[in-house]
Amino acid sequence: MITEKISQLLREVTFQASRSSGPGGQNVNKVNSKIELIFSVAHSSHFTEEEKHLLFKKLGHKINSEGELRVVAQTERTQTGNKRLAETKFIQIIENALKKPKKRINTKPTLSSVADRKNLKKKLSEKKSLRRTKFFD
Known part of the structure; x- marks a missing residue:
């Protein structure tokens, strides 16, 4: 679904470059290698109102x-590397947001798990009953 889009x-994305705090040595102080990808979800023409609401x-x-x-x-050290990275992150974010979660199927507990739970409750009950002191006989 999203792969076609x-x-x-x-095409609706705009990029903004600025100085990065990442790797690059003295290059960091001179080159605008940090990329900020900006996408207007509200004004996008490629999503339905339902998809926009979900986003x-x-x-x-x-x-x-x-x-x-x-x-x-x-x-990354270069602007193009960061641009590619920003596009990849953007696509991943959009795909994950539009992915519908699997519906959980309720299952019955197994007989052994029910028996184990009852045995555990019985042991705890016995342990706690041994802690109680008897004041009157």
């Missing part, structure tokens, strides 16, 4: 008040 989504629900802590999802990459 990836190239279309990447806001699951990624609420990553989306700012303007409805923008920001992904930062600064581990």
Whole structure:
């Protein structure tokens, strides 16, 4: 589902470069290698209202008040490396947010697990009853 939309989504993305605090030695002080990927979830034309609602629900802590999802990459030494990394992170975030969780199937406990639980309860009960002092006979 989302794999067809990836190239279309990447067209709606804007990039911002700034100075990184990552590796690179003196290069860090001179080159804008940190990349910030900005994607407006609220104004995206590739998601339905239902999908947008799901994204806001699951990624609420990553989306700012303007409805923008920001992904930062600064581990690579080059701007292009960080751009690729930011795109990969972005795609992963979107795919995970839109993934529907598996429905849990209720199962009955096994006979042995029920018996084990009852035996454990009986042992604890006996242990606690031995702690009680008898004041009156």
